[in-house]
Amino acid sequence: MNEGIVFEDVSRFYGDVLGVNRVDLDLEPGIIGLVGPNGAGKSTLMNLVTGLASPSRGRVVVRGVVPNDAEAFYRRIGYCTQYDAFPVGMTGRRLLISLLRVHGFARDRANELANAALDRVGMTAAADRPVDAYSKGMRQRIKLAQAICHEPEVLVLDEPLNGLDPQARAEVTEIFREFGAVGAHVLISSHILHEVDAISDRVVFLDNGYVIAEGDAPGIKGELKQYPMQIYVRSEHAPSIASRLFELGHVTEVRLHDDGAGLFARTPDADRFFLAFNRLALAGAWHVDAIGTADETVEAIYNYLVVDGAAGVSS
């Protein structure tokens, strides 16, 4: 049985409006970031994974099960949606217990799982207050508790960090890592790109309903050969390093940091750059605090692919 999330030539149209088109993906377990501008098709893709929408063409198989088999499918799925709404008149604890009972858990087990989920998202103290009275951050956390309370194998999260303070973000991302570490799929859509970068094993980039790139960030950047790689250097000798770097024929741009203690260099051939830089550093006896690639991040790739408009990359 395939343990992946598989999209086989999936398209979804809403009348004449394109949701996603010709998506072919085979996502292995781990934390997967879903990135794209508004209207890129992220929510459609998540609704397709969770069976809340059906493909107009193709099919979606999640860990060997199709959404039509609701009783088997939804035992595996936990979905923290973007919708900030709850059944009327419920406390956080009652909401979780009720949903777990609807899942088919016995009362004692439902209580046990609800308490565990509340504890995990730090909502035990507020569990007996009405959900309608919760703050934005608390509602976000109770939504997450609802998504994880039945211990799903596939966790789908639509903007899960919205409304959370920095400490809560750290706690919540730790939960995602725990799920990823035990072999679950964690599919995260977020506009907070540096956080997607920090927690994702792989990233799916979407734009205008198409998957424009998929893989780990360095791999995707490696495929973007038309974009010179940006390398940063932190050194007190930055101005003299900059002048020497211009002597290298493959360096296309050098820009000093505002504080003068570092620089950015662009080159289409990173391997040659690092080799030449080592030689220059030894010859010039430069003290280098740090050196590395500056654009193998989700944010940089997003800018290349979406803002600059490149497409058709996959690693």
Added chain:
Amino acid sequence: MTADTWTDGAGRGVWKQRAKQARAVVDVELRKMLGGKRALAVCLLAALPVFVVFLLAVNVHALTLMDARETFGTIYSVVVLGATVFFGCALVFTHLFRGEVLRRSLHFYLLAPLRREVLTLAKYAAGLLAVCTLFGGVTILVHPMFIVTATQGDWVVLEMFRYLGITLLGCTAYGAVFLLFGTLFRNPILPVAVLLGWEMLNFLLPAGIRMASVSYHLKSLLPVPGPVEQAMGVPAELPSPGVAIMSLLILSAVAVVLACLRVRRMEIRYTED
């Protein structure tokens, strides 16, 4: 396997589990109904016959049993069936799915490992339990309240149970139709208004068409002729009680099955709603 007692295939464990899930849905729905603002409107509708009967009972004295029964028959047709049961069921059943879509909370159910048919049946059962308890209770209350007061002592116990049966049957049929409306229409108010007109004016229609009406079948079960029948004479073509009951049960079953099919294909697209 996460939820307990699931068994593969179509074994007894699966059905037991589905029954358990359905009970959980009924429990959630009843809590929501009691906690919602609609509960107040439904309770006011339930109080309407009590209020009307109270007003009449204090003003009408020493009627013969026959006159009292005929007067109650009119009150029952117009107030209990025509207002309380019809509008009460419309408020409760159109809201079962439509309300969740408007509140953007339907996905909580759709993300549970629960067959959509079980969800639909459980929601219908919850609605039925609520309205049958409330409106059945009102029927049991107002019948003796009026007959005993108006006749100063007489009471027809079996007739009360007959009215109770009509109320329950009315809730079953109207509930199923409104459940279907709630899954078919974005704004069920218009179809409810059309149905109201159809139910009120169907006595003007030819006999063949008139059969496609809940009130037509309910009227044939009344112990005494309704107000229209009293004014116009009882139409000879009213169905027998057996046919009327079967027709209403079949209508309810068909409406619930159609609602199940609609819910089965339902998708979450709150932004369009």
